[in-house]
Amino acid sequence: MKLLRWTPLALALLAGAGTASAQDKPDPNLARNLAATCAGCHGTGGRTVPGSAVEPLAGADSAVLMQKLRDFRSGARPATIMHQISKGYTEAQLELIAAYFAARK
Incomplete structure (x- = not known):
């Protein structure tokens, strides 16, 4: 009976441990994924029509891009x-x- 009572807690701890290790690894696609939100106006890869x-x-x-974003x-x-979009990011x-767009040619 005690095993059943502690199982949800053990599962929660294990799930949390898996999440923590996933957060320790930087996402190699994060910059690309964040920059993808700009494509609607600035074109794919930052290349406008x-x-x-x-x-x-x-x-x-x-x-220069950072200064514009801050402004x-x-x-x-x-x-x-x-002004609204830039406030949505850290x-x-x-x-x-x-940096992503600066690296694009």
């Missing part, structure tokens, strides 16, 4: 939607996105 009013991101300097987030740079996530 020629003639688009939206600026391309591929190959842009990472520091969107603070409201210093005018935007239609980017600083580290924005850095991953900027």
Whole structure:
């Protein structure tokens, strides 16, 4: 009877242990996955359609992209939607996105 009572606790501990080890390993696709949310406006891989009013991101300097993202987030740079989108990411996530697009040619 005691075994049945403790089994859910043991299972919860084991499940938590599996989750912790998964979090210790960085996701090699995280930057790409985060950057994919930009494709709707900035094109696949940050390459916009020629003639688009939206600026391309591929190959842009990472520091410049980060400054633009910070300016969107603070409201210093005018935007239609980017001020809302940029607030949805942590600083580290924005850095991953900027680095991802900077690496694209």
